[in-house]
Every structure is written in C-alpha cells, then in structure tokens.
Amino acid sequence: MSNLETAEHPEKLRRVAIDPVSRVEGHGKVTILLDDDNKVHQVRLHIVEFRGFEKFIQGRPYWEVPVMVQRLCGICPVSHHIAASKAMDMMLGAEHLTPAAEKNRRLMHYGQIMQSHALHFFHLCSPDLLFGFDSEVARRNIVGVAAESPDIARQGVLLRKFGQEVIRMTAGKRIHGTGAVPGGVNKALTREERDTLLADVYQMIAWSRDAVHLVRRLFEQNLEQYNAFGRFRAHQLSLVRADGAMDLYHGGLRARSMDGDILFDHFDYRHYWDVIFEDVKSWSYMKFPFLRSLGPEQGWYRVGPLARVTNCDFIPTPLADKERREFMAFDDGRAAGATLGFHWARMIEMLHAVECIKDLLHDDDIMGDDLMVTGERGGRGVGVIEAPRGTLIHHYRVDENDLVVRANLIVSTTHNNQAMNEAVRQVAIQYLDGNEITEGLLNHIEVAIRAFDPCLSCATHALGKMPMEVELLDAAGEVVSRLVKSADGAVTA
C-alpha cells in the first residue's frame, strides 16, 4: 500500500475536491491535499452516500428478495437479481438447477455482462481513450464519439440494445424482471425469442471482436502511457470453474498473489467469510475487504475483468480465449498488469459473453419446460456471481417465518475499494505532483477510477440531482474557489 492514505499534517494542506466523480455509475468524491507548492500529500477516494440496502430488506419474505434487490442499482439490477436468486436456491436446498433453469439464468447473466460492458466502454470510457485524457471536456463524451466516429457510437448503441433484449426476454420485462426465482426460473426462452436473437448474434460477435481490437490498437499507439498509467501491483480474486476456466455465473473462489502464486483455489463460496473479511475506515462509508490470511494491510485485492481474465487458466469460448492469450502475451505481459488493461479485459469478456449467448441459443435446453427444483429448507443462503464489475456476494439469513433477518452484500466496487484508492494515488503521484490543477489533470484521476467501472450508488437520477462540485481550499481550510457543474453542463459559482 502506498503511504498517501493519511498525511502527517493535513490541517496545513490545500484541498481539491472532485465531487462527484463524473462518468462513474453513482457518486464519489476524490480529495487531494496539496501544500503551497502543489505537492501531493494525501489522496482519498470517498464514498459519500450510504446505501443502507441491507437494512431495507430486513423483514421482507425471502421470495421477494430477488426482485427487490434490483432497486439497488439502475445499471446492474440483473446481477443483484441473479446473485440473490442463487442465495435463495441454497435456502431452498435447490443445489442443482434443471438444465433449462441454469441455462436461462446464464443467458440473462451474459446479456447483463454484455450490455454493461458495452455501456462502460462505448459510452463512458471510449471518449477518454479515443480523444486523450487532456482533450477538451466538450469532446470527451459519447456525443463527441458519435460526432467523430459515428460507426463506433452506433455499434455501442446496438450492442447495448441487444444485451437489453436478452435480459427482457429472459427476465420477462425491461426492468423489475422476475425471470429468476428461488429454485429456478419462471420462464424459458420461446422459439420465437430464440430466433429473434439468433438473427443478430453473429453481428454482435463481430462488433465485439472489433472492440477488442480497437483497445489493442489504442494500447499499441500509446504503449508507454497505457502501461504506466495508475499502475500498481495487487492480488486478484475471482470465481473459476472446476477446471480453471473463466465462469462468470458459478464456480469456486480463486485468489492469486501479486507475484502470480495461487493463495487459495476452488474455495467453496458458501463459506466466503473464512477467507474474506471486511475492514472499516473512519473516513469512508464503504468497507475495505481483505484476504484474512494476509490481514488488512497486505490482503487487499482487485476484482473485475482484469482480475478474471488474468486469474483464470483459459476462457471456454474460442474467440475470447484467443484474444485472452494475445492480451496476456502483449508487451511481455505488461498490459495484463496495467490499470488501463481493465478496458482490454472488459472487451474480451464482452466477446466471451456474446459467444456464450450464441452457444446457449443453439442449445435446445434453453426452451425446456422443467424449470424448478426444491430441496431441504435451510436458514442461510449465499449466492456469488461474477458481475460485470467483479465478484458479487449476497448473503442472507431467513427465520422460520420466511422473513429475512440479516443480509450482507459485498458488491464488486467494495472489493475494489482499496485497489481504486491505490490507482488514484499512483495517478496523483504521476500527474499532479508539482503541477497546477487543471480540468485535464483532474480528469486523469477520474480516468483511473473509471477503469474499474465502479458503481458507487445509483438508481436515482431525478433531474437536477447530479451536480459536479469542485472546491479549492487554502492551507487554512478556507474555500477560495468553488464551481458547480450540472449534468447539462451549466457551470455556476
């Protein structure tokens, strides 16, 4: 861990705040304490909103939970829907779902991975990557991309739409879907729905490959910057299949050290607390998970696309696995350890997700009618999946009246909390130390955060509720400058 978490004399330092971090799913805030010479003394990524969702669902009947948890997030509701359903499978003793049920859930999950990755890359990150981190802010958004590269913008729209259609057909509705239920699913894909998706899936595969190659080209064109930007060493955590393959829906936990050694493998996630613990820090609402065996100082880790692509032994779809091997070998493996390598890995995963969708559409089990199983009722349920942003843990206890009495959710962004702080600190050291603060420089911080695709807290968006506030405080703590930028770009003092 770097030594910039807490400054020795913060009361003497100037504070620059970016609040909220733009183009991140939710609100975050970065504070940088500078001295009079603009030397960085302290950097922290704060989470400013308390979610309180675990409390929100206490006292609810367990069968409501897979639907209710979708209200947690407007970007990844399906991930919570599936993780909660897996937890409630365990509650019902439904250890092995029917082929039709598991395949329909997987189809829904891959649709979610695809649409979320497409949103992130084409809408949130491609402006940074295509135009450069210092480019004018007016260009650095998806409309800027559309203006200069209309085909890329159009592909982004259609890839995301396809993923949303997969979700709609498997979950039953665009939002508040009910497709996954404890013990299985309540609908299978119809033949008509399958044929509709099959008509477009090969085009989606082609565009996804193009997106992988686009990121590769960007790396090749900016090799030194991309490899060095926000770079730090981290342990990795992800689910893997029994044979070591990437599996985004189910598997055992694998942790790999920053030196590449396996710390534990195929660990049964139903007892995740034996290997993962959550630390708290006074300055953040978000917890800091760590590997128990290494402790809070040394045990923090990274999750998400970069961790998954580098942690698995192979990807079980041919096109994505070919891209994975090229990614791992690129520049003697340096891209696979770069913070911006997240983008490359994310596009490899999008390709994998679309390949999986194609395979499932060709599998007649997807239209099966044996959808539910039950078993011996228990009192505890743990469901873990690899959500778009990383490992997602849902853990519930249910009483004899079928009501939830305790819930614990460890979301992907929480796993990445310390890792994001490390990335921000590295960028601050690289780009802010000794310089005047400019919008372009501050955007470097945001580029590092965006690489993780964090979801800090969202699902509310009412008009007027997403300002960006920048405050500059002098060494005495007085505000010397303050700007508020609304979502429509209007700036007020």
Place this chain on the structure above:
Amino acid sequence: MSAAAPVLLLAIGNESRGDDALGPLLLRRVGEWLEDKGLTGEVELIEEFQLQIEHTLDLKGRELVLFIDAGKDTPIPYAFYRAAIKRLDGHTTHAVAPETLLGVYAMVHDAAPPPAFILCVAGSVFELGEPLSAAAELNLQQACDFACRLLERPLLAAWQSQTQDSVSLA
C-alpha cells in the same frame, strides 16, 4: 415487426427512492386511463430506471414523445416544456437527459428526432426506502390529470400550446 405507436410516454424513476417513483406511478395511472378510453393502441408506455442512449431506438417512428420524470427544485406541481435538441457538453453520461437523447438520436440515426416534451413532476425526497411524500402525491394527481388532457389531443400544436404557463393550467 409491428409499427411503433405514434405517441411514446417514457417514464423514468426508481420506486424504492421516495419521490423518484413519480414517473413510474404517473405512467401507470395514465395507462389505466388509456385502457378506460380504449386508446392503448395509440400510445406506448415505457418505464425505465434511467435514460441511456439506446433509448434513441425507442424514439424511432414516433409522432410525439413525452418524457416523464421527477424533478428536484421543479416548480410545484410540475413543469411542462418542449425538449430542445442538445449536444452533451456536461461531465456525465451516467444517465442521459432527454434533450441530450434527442441530440444523440440525430447523430446516431442521421435524422431529426421526433418532437418531444418533458413533464417534470416536483419531488423532494429521494432517499432509499422512503415512501412517496404527501406533497409529491398531490403533485402526481395534478400532473396525471394534465397528461391525460395532453393525450386527449395528441397533436404537436396542441401540446406546444400547453407549454406556456403550464403550471397555472393544472
């Protein structure tokens, strides 16, 4: 594929966050009214957590579009105005504003978007787990009555005429 209904109502909101539920609730009440009037074939209703740029695909082939959302600092009980086409120059694409969606439409589809209006209902409480506030409930009813009046005359000129002093019309 069947032709798109000429009028689209696109409501945005999260029912678990207090007054953020205004959009979805209004949409459902309007849906019941449309059923009573036998007008469901003329109007498509879509509910979402938030707008994103793929919603440009939902705008295709429409004659009129109405975005319905909750608003903070919105005049009580609601505001109704024409959505201007806007190029995004803000800092976020976390969720796309209706005006920006029209701008994206023009770029992605290389065509002018359909005429669109915004019905923004005043809300004040947006915390997770909060119910709809009593004040928002009052605003909701007035906004719903107004939306139904709009749908009785789904014509551009008629809607445009309502954008002036819309609050006093409620």
